[in-house]
Amino acid sequence: xxxxxxxxxxxxxxxxxxxxxxxxxxxxxxxxxxxxxxxxxxxxxxxxxxxxxxxxxxxxxxxxxxxxxx
Numbered sequence: 001x002x003x004x005x006x007x008x009x010x011x012x013x014x015x016x017x018x019x020x021x022x023x024x025x026x027x028x029x030x031x032x033x034x035x036x037x038x039x040x041x042x043x044x045x046x047x048x049x050x051x052x053x054x055x056x057x058x059x060x061x062x063x064x065x066x067x068x069x070x
Contacts, residue, residue: 015023 012020012023
């Protein structure tokens with residue numbers, strides 16, 4: 001066991017039991033962290049498909065205003 005690992009274990013032993021979950025979650029995220037080459041963002045998942053309203057927004061807003069006056 002390296003001195004660094006031993007030091008980390010000693011520090012973990014000082015942490016209160018109720019905070020260990022957060023520490024474990026952080027350690028797990030660090031262990032699973034991908035290199036920049038492995039990171040891939042699928043930006044298409046954030047794009048909403050165009051709707052009829054979105055294609056002609058001004059006409060739609062006018063229709064809403066006209067219907068609101070009734």
